[in-house]
Amino acid sequence: MLTRLLLASSLAVAALPAAATTQDDIVRADVLPGWRDGGRHFAALRLQLAPEWKTYWRSPGEVGIPPEFDWSGSENLGSVRLHWPAPHVFTLNGMRTIGYRGVVVLPFEIEPLDPARPIRLQARVDLGVCRDICVPAALEFAADLPAEGTRDAAIAAALDSRPESGREAGLGRISCRVEPISDGLRLTAELDLPATGSDEVVVVESGSPSIWASEAVASRSGARLTAVSDMVGPGGAPFALDRAALTVTVLGDRRAVEIRGCPAP
Incomplete structure (x- = not known):
C-alpha cells in the first residue's frame, strides 16, 4: 500500500x-x-x-x-x-x-x-x-x-448490484490445486460455471492482507473456467493458505460472480 x-x-x-x-x-x-x-x-x-x-x-x-x-x-x-x-x-x-x-x-x-x-x-x-x-x-x-x-x-x-453468489450463478463445482513455487504458492482454480460474458477476468484473493496475489491468467473451455494466480507471503517466507478464506471473483461484461472458499480437488 x-x-x-x-x-x-x-x-x-x-x-x-x-x-x-x-x-x-x-x-x-x-x-x-x-x-x-x-x-x-x-x-x-x-x-x-x-x-x-x-x-x-x-x-x-x-x-x-x-x-x-x-x-x-x-x-x-x-x-x-x-x-x-x-x-x-x-x-x-x-x-x-x-x-x-x-x-x-x-x-x-x-x-x-x-x-x-x-x-x-x-x-x-x-x-x-x-x-x-x-x-x-x-x-x-x-x-x-x-x-x-x-x-x-x-x-x-x-x-x-453486488456480484452473484456461486449458487445464484449456477456454479456446479469449484476446486483449487496448490503447488509450491520459489517464493510462495501457485493456485489453480477450476470452476464449472456458465459464462459471465466475453473477456472474463478472474480475481483471486487470499483473505489475508499480508499475502500478495498476482493477476490471474484465465481461460475457458466450454463450461470449465480455469484461473492461475501466484501468491507470495511476507518476505517470500512459507505460509499456510486458508482455503476457507479464499475468494474467487469472476467479472464478465454481463454479470459478476463471487465465490467464498475453494476446496482441494
Whole structure:
C-alpha cells in the first residue's frame, strides 16, 4: 500500500500543472444514513467522481490503490462490513485495473455495540483516484445514524448490484490445486460455471492482507473456467493458505460472480 501511495504521489507531482486540481474538484463524499434492520444498520458512503476519473475496488489490480477505511473515531460501532457493488475492468496502456467511475455508492452494514443507543460515525477513507495521473485522496466523513430511518433506494440498488453468489450463478463445482513455487504458492482454480460474458477476468484473493496475489491468467473451455494466480507471503517466507478464506471473483461484461472458499480437488 505504501509503495502504491508513493508511486501515485510521485506521478501526481510530476504531472499536475502549476495550478493543481484540488481533491474537491476530483472526488467528494457524503454519507447516506440508511435504515435499521433488526440489530443491523445499513448505510453507505457515496463518492462523486469528476468526469473521466476513477477509483478502485478492494482488489484494484496491479497498479491500483485499494481503499482503506479507519472507523476508530466512531461511537457505538461494534463491527462494519462493506458490501462492494460489482466493479468495472479498465485497461490502459496494457495495464488492467478494477474499480468504479461516476457516482459510487458503497453500502456498509453496522453491528452496534448497544442496539439501544445511537450510532455516531466519525471515519476516514484513503483511496486512489486516477485519470491520466493518479492522486491519493483522504476523505473524512461523519454522520449520526437514525434509530430507525427509511429504506434508501440508492443503497438498495447498490446492494442489488453486488456480484452473484456461486449458487445464484449456477456454479456446479469449484476446486483449487496448490503447488509450491520459489517464493510462495501457485493456485489453480477450476470452476464449472456458465459464462459471465466475453473477456472474463478472474480475481483471486487470499483473505489475508499480508499475502500478495498476482493477476490471474484465465481461460475457458466450454463450461470449465480455469484461473492461475501466484501468491507470495511476507518476505517470500512459507505460509499456510486458508482455503476457507479464499475468494474467487469472476467479472464478465454481463454479470459478476463471487465465490467464498475453494476446496482441494
